Amino acid sequence: MRSLAQHHWLDGTLRWSLPLFGLAIILTMWGGVYWLLTADRNRTEQEALARAAASTQAYEAHLQQLLQQVDQLTAFVALNAETLGTTIDLNRLARQTLANQPALRSIYVVNESGDVIAVAMDNPPAAAYNNVADRRYFQVHRAGHPNPLYVGEPIKGRISNQWVVHLSRARKYPDGSFAGVVVTTVDPAYLTNFYNEAQFGQQGLVSLVGLDWVVRSRRSGERSWFGDSGGQNYLAKEVAKAPSGTYAAGSQIDGIERFMAYRVMPQYQLVAYTGLAKTEVFRNYEARKSAVLAFFSVATVVVLSAFAAFFFLQTRLRHIRLQADESARRFMAASDAxxxxxxxxxxxxxxxxxxxxxxxxxxxxxxxxxxxxxxxxxxxxxxxxxxxxxxxxxxxxxxxxxxxxxxxxxxxxxxxxxxxxxxxxxxxxxxxxxxxxxxxxVTEVRLREAEVQQSRAALAHNEARLRGVTNNLPVLISYLDSSLTVRFVNETYERWFGRSLHSSENTPLRSHWDEDIYHQRIPYVMKAMGGELVEFVAERTTLAGPRILHNTYVPDRDEHGSVRGIYMMSTDITELKRAEAELQSLLLTDTLTGLANRRGFNERLAQALARAARNRRGLALMYIDVDKFKEVNDTYGHHVGDQIL
Missing domain, CATH: 3.30.450.20 (PAS domain)
Structure with missing residues (x-):
């Protein structure tokens, strides 16, 4: 028992070790895939953040150069505005300054009351000399803005009705008091013309926002935004931590997830930031990931198929071995049985x-x-x-x-x-x-075979004797089994119907009777097969002509009482029936005259009375007597009287 248990333990261990080994290989393989893809994703993220940081640094330098130029121009105009006393001279100065600055839309000078006193136009309309005291940039400088140049929020110009960003510098009197502002305007889109699809993709981002968190200019693909004041929550939190940095977040404006980098420009109270869309950053990574997953999926299928084939083969071999063992046990059991x-x-x-x-x-x-x-x-x-x-x-x-x-x-x-x-x-x-x-x-078999041979010989002898007896009886004897097959007939059958014994025995009952006789007699046959003794008289045509036969069907029962066939005996009673008819005639007829006797007369009278009553008709009865007939008998003798009658 112990060795058998050890055999089963070893068989089970070998049976499951192969699938477990294959599972370990697959788990190890997919663990490596997970590590590889994770490392690749992290590397892609780091590269994207590094690219965003480099792009933001370049964008900041671009803005610094632009704003420094504007700062110098506004400082030049502010300095010379103090020495030029007439509006004409100020207009000329503004036009000359604007002529070499394609990025700028306009330059104008405002006094301390907010009135525009000079515009960079040859013949400016009267509407150009409006009051701008309500503008944010004027209020900021009048309040003593600490920085020389102020970059205002995007608004629509009163004359051009187009979106502009005001870049302004305060003017000072010699005593340092507020003398007004010098203002230049720029197209907000110009502030984000740094964007190019080759560097940032179709969903990248270049944006400039003030520390008041109002967007000066924002561009992603072909779309631009100006003046929005929402959606800077992530940026505000990051700026609060450090003046520059990177992070990943989804935009509340367009809903796109990006890798972001920002840099604060404190001298202008601005934040420059750029971003790369995650879907575009991970596009190549996803392609590599799909290729890796496809490769390792195929490899997994191959490994699984191989180990499944090995496992199936091992299971099949084990099944064959068990079948062989079972076959051996069955062989031994069958052999001993x-x-x-x-x-x-x-x-x-x-x-x-x-x-x-x-x-x-x-x-x-x-x-x-x-x-x-x-x-x-x-x-x-x-x-x-x-x-x-x-x-x-x-x-x-x-x-x-x-x-x-x-x-x-x-x-x-x-x-x-x-x-x-x-x-x-x-x-x-x-x-x-x-x-x-x-x-x-087979000794006993051979002895039984010898006994059977003796029994068969005795049975054949007895059958021959029985057939000899039945063949000499004036009775037709036959045997019909339960399948309605005639198994035996005696020679009377051949004498009556001219059919040989050889062609009569072991044949269907239908072949012995025509359709009319079959339908007449099959009910009697079925009654006998049901266990009843059946007797009936019927007429049948034989070689000697029509004959009247008395038929008797006797059921043959087995040892269990079930009917297995019937004995059919037919006796020719034609002559007996003729004799009965003659006796009946003698009983009812007068032998001398052939007329009905008293018994016959009574029977016929009863029949006539019944017929008359049934038909409701009358009946006549006549009585005829021969007078003096006794004298004939006495004179001539009774033989003459019989002749007369």
Missing amino acids: QLDAFFILAAQRSPDGRLLDFRCEHANRRAAKWLNMPLADIERVNATELIPTEHRLRLFSAYCTVVDTRTPMVEEFSVEQDGATVHVVQQVVPVGDGVAITMRD
Whole structure:
């Protein structure tokens, strides 16, 4: 039991070790894939943040250059505005300054009251000299803005009605008091013309926002935004931490996730920042990821298929082994359950291949009882030691023939055993390089066969005697089984109907009767098959003409009481019926005159009365008497009287 348990444990371990090993390989492989993709994603993120930081730094430098130029121009105009006293001279100065600055839309000078006193136009309209005291940039400078240049929020110009950003510087009197402002305007889109699709993609971002968190200019792809004051929550939090940095966030304006980088420009109270869309940043990564996943998915399928095939093969082999073990157990059980002796003999050959002997490799318990030897002593014994001496040479030669020709053999022989003759039937079939032998003791079978032969002979004799008796009876005797097949008829059938016994027996009942007779008599047959004794009289045409037959159907029951057939007997009562008719006539008729006698008269009178009552008609009855008839008998004798009557 212990070795069997160890065998099952080892079999189970080997059975599951292969799938577990395959699972470990797949898990390791996908763990490596996860690590590889994670590292690739992190590297892609870091590269995107680094690109965004470099782009923001370049964008800041671009803005610094622009704003410094504007700062210098406004400082120049503010300085010279103090020395030029007339509006004409101020207009000329503004036009000259604007002429070499394509980025600027206009320049104008405002006094301390907010009135525009100079415009960069040849013949400015009167509306150009309006009051701008309500503008944010004027209020900031009048309040003492600490920085020289102020970048205002985008608004629509009163004259151009277009979006502009005011870049302004305060003017001072010699005593340092507020003298007004010099204002230049720029297109907000110009502040983000740094954007190019090759660098930022189709969903990238370039934006300039003030520390008041109002967007001066914002561009993503072909879209631009000006003057929005919302959606800067993430940026505000990051600026509060450090003047420059990177982060990843989704935009509340367009909903796009980006990698962002920002830089604060404190001298202008601005924040410049750029961003790269995550979908575009990860596009190449996703392509690599898809390729890697596809490759490793195929690899996984291949590995799974390989291990599944191995597992299936292992399971199949185990199943085959179990089936082989079960087949061996069943073979042993079937072998021991046989009532016949069973041997398997393996050929013993010389080095040159000659068949020398057979060795018993298997024998069942019946074989051990047959040979009167222990089972363990029979196996591995040479066949010549097991075969009786008188049959040894013949049987060994027969076994060799079966092995060489691969043709099975069946033979019967007799052996003497305990002083009695035993009849043995032997079947030999080739099995590999050997034979399988089944030996059956048929002594009792042969004795029973002899008894059966004797019984058959006696039965045939009795049947011949019975047929001799029935053939000489003036009665038609037949036997019909439950399948309505005629199994026996006597010779009367041939005399009556001209059909031989050979063509009549073992034939269907329908072949003996025409349709009318069959339909008339089949109800009687079925009643008899149901267990009733049936008798009836019917007319049948024979070779001698129409005959009246009395038919009797007697059920034949087996030992269980079930009807297995019927005996059918038919007696010719034609002459008897004729005699009965003559007697009936004599009983009702006067023999001398042929007229109805008193009995006949009474019967006919009763019939006539019944007929008259049924038809509701009258009936006449006449009585005729012969007068003086006694004198005729007395004078001439009774014979004359009989003649007269």
